[in-house]
Amino acid sequence: MKNKQGNKIRIKDIAARAGVSPGTVDRVLHKRGEVAEETRRQIMEIVDQLGYEPNLVAKSLAMKKTCRIAVLMPDPANDNPYWEKPEFGILHAAREVKDFNTSVSIYNFGMNSEKSYLNAFSELMKEPPDGLIFTPIFYHSSFDIIRECEEHSIPYIFMNMRLDGCNNLAYFGQNAIQSGFLAGKLLHFSLQEHSKILIVKPNSHQGTGFHLQRREKGFLSFFLSGSNVKDIQCHEAETDPYKREVLFRDLDKAFEQYPNISGIFITNSRASKIAQYLYERGRKGLMLVGYDLVNENVDFLERGIITFLIGQKPEEQGYKSILAMFNYLMADKHMEKTNYSPIDIIMKENIDYYKNYKF
Amino acid sequence: MKNKQGNKIRIKDIAARAGVSPGTVDRVLHKRGEVAEETRRQIMEIVDQLGYEPNLVAKSLAMKKTCRIAVLMPDPANDNPYWEKPEFGILHAAREVKDFNTSVSIYNFGMNSEKSYLNAFSELMKEPPDGLIFTPIFYHSSFDIIRECEEHSIPYIFMNMRLDGCNNLAYFGQNAIQSGFLAGKLLHFSLQEHSKILIVKPNSHQGTGFHLQRREKGFLSFFLSGSNVKDIQCHEAETDPYKREVLFRDLDKAFEQYPNISGIFITNSRASKIAQYLYERGRKGLMLVGYDLVNENVDFLERGIITFLIGQKPEEQGYKSILAMFNYLMADKHMEKTNYSPIDIIMKENIDYYKNYKF
DNA sequence: CATCCTTCCGTGTACGCACACGGAGAACTG
DNA sequence: CAGTTCTCCGTGTGCGTACACGGAAGGATG
Numbered sequence: 001m002k003n004k005q006g007n008k009i010r011i012k013d014i015a016a017r018a019g020v021s022p023g024t025v026d027r028v029l030h031k032r033g034e035v036a037e038e039t040r041r042q043i044m045e046i047v048d049q050l051g052y053e054p055n056l057v058a059k060s061l062a063m064k065k066t067c068r069i070a071v072l073m074p075d076p077a078n079d080n081p082y083w084e085k086p087e088f089g090i091l092h093a094a095r096e097v098k099d100f101n102t103s104v105s106i107y108n109f110g111m112n113s114e115k116s117y118l119n120a121f122s123e124l125m126k127e128p129p130d131g132l133i134f135t136p137i138f139y140h141s142s143f144d145i146i147r148e149c150e151e152h153s154i155p156y157i158f159m160n161m162r163l164d165g166c167n168n169l170a171y172f173g174q175n176a177i178q179s180g181f182l183a184g185k186l187l188h189f190s191l192q193e194h195s196k197i198l199i200v201k202p203n204s205h206q207g208t209g210f211h212l213q214r215r216e217k218g219f220l221s222f223f224l225s226g227s228n229v230k231d232i233q234c235h236e237a238e239t240d241p242y243k244r245e246v247l248f249r250d251l252d253k254a255f256e257q258y259p260n261i262s263g264i265f266i267t268n269s270r271a272s273k274i275a276q277y278l279y280e281r282g283r284k285g286l287m288l289v290g291y292d293l294v295n296e297n298v299d300f301l302e303r304g305i306i307t308f309l310i311g312q313k314p315e316e317q318g319y320k321s322i323l324a325m326f327n328y329l330m331a332d333k334h335m336e337k338t339n340y341s342p343i344d345i346i347m348k349e350n351i352d353y354y355k356n357y358k359f
Numbered sequence: 360m361k362n363k364q365g366n367k368i369r370i371k372d373i374a375a376r377a378g379v380s381p382g383t384v385d386r387v388l389h390k391r392g393e394v395a396e397e398t399r400r401q402i403m404e405i406v407d408q409l410g411y412e413p414n415l416v417a418k419s420l421a422m423k424k425t426c427r428i429a430v431l432m433p434d435p436a437n438d439n440p441y442w443e444k445p446e447f448g449i450l451h452a453a454r455e456v457k458d459f460n461t462s463v464s465i466y467n468f469g470m471n472s473e474k475s476y477l478n479a480f481s482e483l484m485k486e487p488p489d490g491l492i493f494t495p496i497f498y499h500s501s502f503d504i505i506r507e508c509e510e511h512s513i514p515y516i517f518m519n520m521r522l523d524g525c526n527n528l529a530y531f532g533q534n535a536i537q538s539g540f541l542a543g544k545l546l547h548f549s550l551q552e553h554s555k556i557l558i559v560k561p562n563s564h565q566g567t568g569f570h571l572q573r574r575e576k577g578f579l580s581f582f583l584s585g586s587n588v589k590d591i592q593c594h595e596a597e598t599d600p601y602k603r604e605v606l607f608r609d610l611d612k613a614f615e616q617y618p619n620i621s622g623i624f625i626t627n628s629r630a631s632k633i634a635q636y637l638y639e640r641g642r643k644g645l646m647l648v649g650y651d652l653v654n655e656n657v658d659f660l661e662r663g664i665i666t667f668l669i670g671q672k673p674e675e676q677g678y679k680s681i682l683a684m685f686n687y688l689m690a691d692k693h694m695e696k697t698n699y700s701p702i703d704i705i706m707k708e709n710i711d712y713y714k715n716y717k718f
Numbered sequence: 719c720a721t722c723c724t725t726c727c728g729t730g731t732a733c734g735c736a737c738a739c740g741g742a743g744a745a746c747t748g
Numbered sequence: 749c750a751g752t753t754c755t756c757c758g759t760g761t762g763c764g765t766a767c768a769c770g771g772a773a774g775g776a777t778g
Contacts, residue, residue, distance in 0.1 A: 023728060027727085055763095062732075352537075393757075421736045423736075623763070
């Protein structure tokens with residue numbers, strides 16, 4: 001039998017063994033001096049020997065320290081329902097850490113407005129938090145934010161997106177290039193030889209284009225690598241999937257230009273819009289690969305119009321970002337700098353187990 | 360700004376509002392009577408109004424109650440390295456709940472020995488635990504175990520495998536039929552028309568065969584459904600993948616009988632053995648689909664000899680089983696009865712994000 | 719030798735909750 | 749009306765840790 005139960009070794013026990021009072025042990029454990037070297041050494045020996053581990057429950061109860069974590073992310077209500085998912089994870093984590101004297105505040109901004117981004121940040125800086133989690137969508141302003149964080153010694157974590165060369169504690173998000181590569185593989189897998197693929201590139205008004213470019217890069221690199229044994233060709237179409245007329249016009253044009261397209265890859269989460277197009281135009285049998293389990297996408301996946309969705313566990317990204325910051329601030333626990341979420345391959349046959357994320 | 364921070368409403372606050380002492384509020388909250396109905400009503404009103412939620416940290420510190428959770432599962436050392444994974448999750452959960460007066464003890468048995476199964480159970484029943492988590496591998500003995508649990512009023516959770524018609528609190532595991540169905544889809548996807556598939560059926564000495572049968576059933580049901588538009592044929596071969604000579608002999612025989620097999624599906628976690636066979640025999644270009652991210656499988660997946668692995672997050676199954684039992688015993692939180700783990704589709708291109716499970 | 723400071727350590731209180739104990743007052747008994 | 753029981757409620761202590769405070773012993777200083 002393997003027993004992993006509480007050692008039940010308390011500060012008091014160590015004190016008794018060492019013949020001192022609990023206060024002394026505490027001073028040693030917290031390295032706040034005022035203990036004779038000989039006594040310190042002896043106590044540390046007993047600590048190591050008994051394998052003392054502090055009771056985190058009692059610790060947090062006694063701790064006066066409270067910590068405030070701020071989150072700066074796009075508004076799920078205004079822009080893209082995708083952002084409900086990280087928010088869901090964040091709220092879940094917030095509930096878990098609430099009783100540990102930790103509060104979480106979410107500040108939202110509009111994805112189309114760099115100004116609202118900076119406004120939300122200065123709003124949260126009215127009471128500087130102990131740690132910041134944010135999604136650095138806008139390139140230049142993000143560096144302003146980073147600078148200000150570093151001036152105030154506020155540690156920060158990137159969620160969902162990241163910038164290179166920063167002193168962020170960590171990044172929780174996806175490996176966009178690799179996910180694009182995988183998308184390429186999936187289409188290659190399911191298509192006949194000499195097929196043609198259309199890559200739909202949303203002309204992003206904002207900084208989020210960064211991600212999309214990487215996905216595309218990964219996608220293309222699959223077909224440029226030796227893996228393209230089926231000699232599949234890629235074409236591109238730039239459009240605005242948020243505007244129905246524009247999208248339909250651009251897709252019509254693309255199909256006119258390349259009539260025998262049999263696979264489509266779209267680099268953002270608007271695959272449902274393409275699916276709607278295919279449905280209305282009566283084009284069947286095409287493979288369609290996109291990103292993210294937003295409701296509309298899930299619908300079309302279940303109806304068989306979207307073939308694959310690539311998931312990235314956005315709920316988990318939010319959840320883990322909060323917990324990592326919490327552990328860093330309250331327990332001095334450090335983390336890996338890069339934390340890629342899994343690249344989930346989701347089809348009609350396994351969507352059921354992904355669509356409602358359970359913690 | 361959305362703020363999800365601690366309400367900071369304590370029993371003391373409620374007492375002050377109601378003009379009574381904290382002890383009275385406590386009696387009301389714990390429904391242990393000795394409070395005048397009028398007072399009770401008034402206090403409950405304030406509780407609802409202020410939205411009081413107990414501080415779980417302080418609660419568990421003050422709680423005298425301790426709880427012991429026992430786990431009964433196959434020995435990872437003796438049998439199948441697969442079982443290291445649920446154990447990993449269990450140990451992780453054990454660490455998290457340790458400071459909440461909860462201990463976790465793991466009892467192992469050999470998958471080939473129904474006797475060791477019952478032995479381990481009676482061993483753990485020497486001190487009956489407050490809750491039991493187990494993998495009901497052996498059909499009949501499992502019902503003995505269940506009966507004894509119910510006599511002692513010990514709640515139990517099925518992990519990884521389950522029996523129908525029981526009063527288990529919950530099941531954490533996979534949907535074996537659906538995962539087989541998905542495997543069928545994957546092979547169908549990646550094969551040409553009129554291909555032939557070989558299903559390798561391990562002749563399981565033990566009760567674990569249950570799972571394997573369901574996977575096979577799901578697999579076949581895909582090809583029997585209208586989905587088999589490519590007219591792919593399935594053949595079967597029973598063998599013992601644990602014994603190299605037997606396996607090689609049986610596979611040689613199968614390839615002789617059906618020379619143009621281009622896809623193989625194996626229903627348990629020994630895909631690596633088939634891969635080894637294909638490698639040694641120089642058979643390339645076959646699609647091979649199997650289960651579980653045990654090291655050998657991961658190796659062959661990375662080398663491109665295994666095409667797909669189906670994962671089921673065994674670490675999470677272990678972790679969630681413990682946490683669910685903990686929440687049930689210590690916080691009266693109830694759970695869903697059926698908790699399927701996701702059916703992860705894993706290829707060479709996304710294995711990196713699955714092989715080392717991170718909590 | 720009195721005074722003061724330094725070094726080292728013990729004691730006490732608080733964190734929010736659970737629960738045991740006991741006490742005040744009403745109600746009931748003989 | 750003294751004595752007993754019962755109802756309802758306040759107080760106190762402990763869970764394991766953090767930290768403030770203060771105290772004893774010893775040395776330094778005048």
